[in-house]
Amino acid sequence: MPVEFINIDLEIEFSEPLDHLCRELDEAGCLVLYNGSSDTGFLASFEIEDEESRDDPNAIIISFCDAINSLGEQALLVWDQADRRVFDIGYESCPPEGVFTSALRCEVLDQIAKCGADVKITIYQRATK
Known part of the structure; x- marks a missing residue:
């Protein structure tokens, strides 16, 4: 079976609670998956649920960046001061079979950089039946 895109989670870690940031990102269309304590302070995790862009990592990241760019002053300050974005x-995927590629367009990488975020790739092993 081929490698399949699942989703993109936006993860934010900070030394202080992320409630206000979560409210604003929720209002901007981000689904809050988790908002609470972590080993290093506080963690919030988000997804974008949009049927039109569901299979397009580039479109999902642009939606996240649009939400981040719409933040108010207080939430943006928390975003900018966060320890990890x-x-x-x-x-x-099943165990490796052949080559898999997935590309992020340069304009998407530019938006990620402007938001001051990093990118991480996670490949989950598909359960065998």
Whole structure:
């Protein structure tokens, strides 16, 4: 079975609670998956649920960046001061078979850089039946 794109999680870690940032990102269309304590402070995790861009990592990241760019002053300050801001791109695969590629367009990379975020790729092993 081929490698399949699953989703993108936006993960934010900070030394202080992320409630206000979560509210604003939720209002901007981001689904809050988790908002609570972590080993190093506080962690919030988000997804974008949009049927039109569901299979397009580039479109999902642009939606996240649009939400980040719409933040108010207080939430943006928390975003800028966060210890970690990561777009975690998730894939699912059986054990390796051939070559898999997935590209992020330069304009998407530019938006990620302007938001001050990092990119992480996670490949989950598909359960065998």
